[in-house]
Amino acid sequence: MSDFQQQALKLAAQQQSPAWLADIRARAANDWSNVVWPTRKTEHWKYTPLASLQKNIPSTWSAQSSSPLNESQMISVDATRLVFINGVFDPASSSELPSEVVRFSQASSAQQEVIAQHLGKVVEGGQHLFATLNSAWLNDGILVHVSRNQVLAKPIYVVQVSTAESQTVSVNQRVLVVLEESAQAEIIEHYISTSDVQNSFVNALTEIVVGDNANLQHYRLNLEEENIQHIGAVHVNLQRNARLRAFTLALGSKLKRIDYQINHRGKGAELNLQGVYLPRNNQMVDYHSNVQHWVPNCTTSEVFRGIIGDSAQAIFNGRIYIHQDAQKTLAELSNKNLLTSAKAEINTKPELEIYADDVKCAHGATVSQLNATALYYLQSRGVSRTEAEVMMSFGFINELLEQISEPAVHDYLFPRLAELFGRDQTLLSMADE
Incomplete structure (x- = not known):
């Protein structure tokens, strides 16, 4: 022990x-x-x-x-x-x-x-x-x-x-x-x-x-100071025709691990899960999601995006498991990451495990840096390189932010992310156009 x-x-x-x-x-x-x-040899804690x-x-x-x-x-x-x-x-x-x-x-x-x-x-x-x-x-x-x-x-x-x-x-x-x-x-x-x-x-x-x-x-919004240690989880059971729309956003910290465990228990259940993570400095953040389709005719749409800067580290492990009886499943998992520093690191592992034969499923992950051509285009029109980087970074996650259905949450996050990115809100408004 x-x-x-x-x-x-x-x-x-x-x-x-x-x-x-x-x-x-x-x-x-x-x-x-x-x-x-857990140790480094424990798969679910390998990078955390x-x-x-x-x-x-x-x-x-x-x-x-x-x-x-x-x-x-x-x-x-x-x-x-x-x-x-x-x-x-x-x-x-x-x-x-x-x-x-x-x-x-x-x-x-x-x-x-x-x-x-x-x-x-x-x-x-x-x-x-x-x-x-x-x-x-x-x-x-x-x-x-x-x-x-x-x-x-x-x-x-x-x-x-x-x-x-x-x-x-x-x-x-x-x-x-x-x-x-x-x-x-x-x-x-x-x-x-x-x-x-x-x-x-x-x-x-x-x-x-x-x-x-x-x-x-x-x-679920995690906006604590970067030295805190936070391990959290959201565990969900979805019954027949139940609908869950979830949004999560996390800044990094010394240790931050958040698990989503979601079970489709009833036919016709629907899940829409969206997440954003933004570690910087020497912070780390780890999102693990595990969606279990136990029954037929259920839907999962899962999208996570991360911007990792400085010497920060992010981990994303998204898993969708389609059991044998879960016919007519529709499931999609997407994880996209933007590295804004040569020292930033992301370990991403999207998983799709299927044991039913009548399903429509897709999954994928990308890791990229800021597009040099787009940066040049903005600079050629009088935008400084720093401002162009801010605009492009914010635009990377803005698609998810604009889908937040609670206006108060959207209006709360926007100026705080402007401060996080180090520029005023009017600059980020340009990225939204």
């Missing part, structure tokens, strides 16, 4: 939680103690070493910060807002919760039954070791439960804020979304931090069940 595993078990023993979660936590802690720690976790092992749980929130970091959206600071719920910065939303620690007996029915059931923990750890560390979380034929009146906006601590700390975050038959909802998960050098390890897991004919729009 690694040093990190041993310390994680000590932290699990220190964690306080409602009594009804005790069995879930105990089983997860036992499973965690038996997992094999966990040495930084071993060097900076969290020594304690974080405490809620007394620092006031920076509202300029928040998305200006008419939504039900839940704010967690270092994993601790902040009622003063949060909205009054509707009946569809409850914290685990305040769940009624009926809500506890819903949580127990679905928590940890979308994906077996053995497949994702940090999901197992999340359950072992579980002390609170959020349940979003939308009943049959109901439409959530407002989006749910979950803000997870990290602040700098005097020592390396752990933050555990859990979200469970359950949409019953023909329900509709929009969820925005937003991970941010103060501008100070961060020293947290964040373990964040979201589980989603989209019922028959239900419709979910889900956003």
Whole structure:
């Protein structure tokens, strides 16, 4: 057992939680103690070493910060807002919760039954070791439960804020979304931090069940300071004719790994997953997606694009698995990458594994640099080389940004990406024309 595993078990023993979660936590802690720690020879962690976790092992749980929130970091959206600071719920910065939303620690007996029915059931923990750890560390979380034929009146906006601590700390975050038959909802998960050098390890897991004919729009934005360590996952079950439209964007950090595990469980389910990753400096970011088609007549459209600069590293591993009974499947996977520096690195591995004989599937990946001819064209019309590089880089991801259906999310990201690319918003508007 690694040093990190041993310390994680000590932290699990220190964690306080409602009594009804005790069995879930105990089983997860036992499973965690038996997992094999990943090495460079472990395929799913081949390019994502966990040495930084071993060097900076969290020594304690974080405490809620007394620092006031920076509202300029928040998305200006008419939504039900839940704010967690270092994993601790902040009622003063949060909205009054509707009946569809409850914290685990305040769940009624009926809500506890819903949580127990679905928590940890979308994906077996053995497949994702940090999901197992999340359950072992579980002390609170959020349940979003939308009943049959109901439409959530407002989006749910979950803000997870990290602040700098005097020592390396752990933050555990859990979200469970359950949409019953023909329900509709929009969820925005937003991970941010103060501008100070961060020293947290964040373990964040979201589980989603989209019922028959239900419709979910889900956003996951990781915009933390570059020294944070974040391992997260989104696990989804799609039932008959369920529809999930998902968008994820991540800046790089010292360690950032995000897994999407999506199961087509019912006929006619539809998935549209789009992602953007933008590591720079010495940052790294790793996206792993695994879409399982278990039944016939389902659709997957998955598109990820990355811009990697400076000495940054990105990893993308996208896998679509078509089981034998999943006839009439339509699945497409695309990963395109732009390297803006000679030292930037991308390891991409799109996978398509098919065991059905009546399907229509495609997958592919590209790695390129800025087009010299296009750069020359812009420069010949009075645009400086630096400005031309910015415009072309932004244009590479703008196609996905313009498909964001929530105006508040789009309007929030645009000026921040302008700042990230080092130029004003008017310049990027030129790239949009």
